[in-house]
Amino acid sequence: MAEYRVDELARAAGTTVGNVRVYQDRDLLPAPVRRGRAAFYSEAHLARLRLIRSLLERGYTFAQIRELITAWQSGRDLTDLLGLEQVLTAPWSDEPPTRMSLAELAIELGEPIAPETIKRAVALGVFERDGDDVVVRSPRLLHTCRELLAAGVPMPVILHLAGEVQRHTDELAALFLRMVDKHVAPTDSPEWPPGAEQIPELAERAGRLRPLAQATVAAFLARSMSRSLSDWVAERLGPLLKRQYPKGS
Known part of the structure; x- marks a missing residue:
């Protein structure tokens, strides 16, 4: 030896x-x-x-x-314990990052990119700087940004919206984590840490959290958007419709 x-x-x-x-x-x-x-x-x-x-x-x-x-x-199997950790901390997105130059990014978005915009996007975790290039961590978010710009939403407003959404999703993540800590992997339980025979089932239960959390948030967001848009139509378009199409006309 x-x-x-x-x-x-x-x-x-x-x-x-x-x-x-x-x-x-x-x-x-x-x-x-x-x-x-x-x-x-x-x-x-x-x-x-x-x-x-x-x-x-x-x-x-x-x-x-x-x-x-x-x-x-x-006597507990450390490999099993680390396997549980990998299930819990694996990335929740299957999007492959995209690398592009600043010029390519400007073409993608349809407008020049100010240094302050890049700085703010990096702070939000949307981009990463790598030399003269940027690494777009979520192409879906880049697509959303491009569509909002095309719809007439200014970049500063988009970045502000991104920050607000990030803040609320962080709160949602903390809410789900408290649920995990209390019911899925109760770390304050006398039975924690779990025995080797319990790890596979615990890892399987933890692995089901990703689609459940995403489906829950998507369903509630859809309901909230439906209610909010209905209220917006009634408030903003209702008076206009009444003027153009008064009763008895």
Whole structure:
């Protein structure tokens, strides 16, 4: 079995000696074996170190990583736990991003693109800058923007609308997340974290959330738009129709 000194371990794992010390201080990495004044790490240390780095890159905190490792050591299957995490955090959109130059973007939208527009769109997460190009994260939103511009809606108004919609969808996402936390994956339950035998069913239930959430929001939005448009027609067009087509005419 291979053995590593601390600098060799850090190099093999693609990290720094300082990080190795931090992970040991946080009880994430076991202490090395000491022979005299020298400390030696094993392949098991390297595997653990790579796991820690992978979890950190996925957004886990040190406390969460410690809990996962504890669960793993107590007999739960860490692969299953991470599989559940992947189900819950997988992207909810199947749209492939589109890369284009600023000139191509201007042609797509039918008007020149001001730097402030790009800055605002990047802040909203609609675009990403990549050198001289932009990466459009949602071609559907780009299509919607083009159609609104063609209908006469100014770009600043479209961006304001996008920000408002984003704010409300964030609130909806938080609402669904509270439901998940309470009923689907109750993390405050004495039975959390779940056992290995419960993970597949939990992952399957979590995977059904995407179409259910999207269908729920779409159905309620359709109803709200129908009511709002009916009210708008009655308020805005009703008086006009009465003037043009008075009773008895």
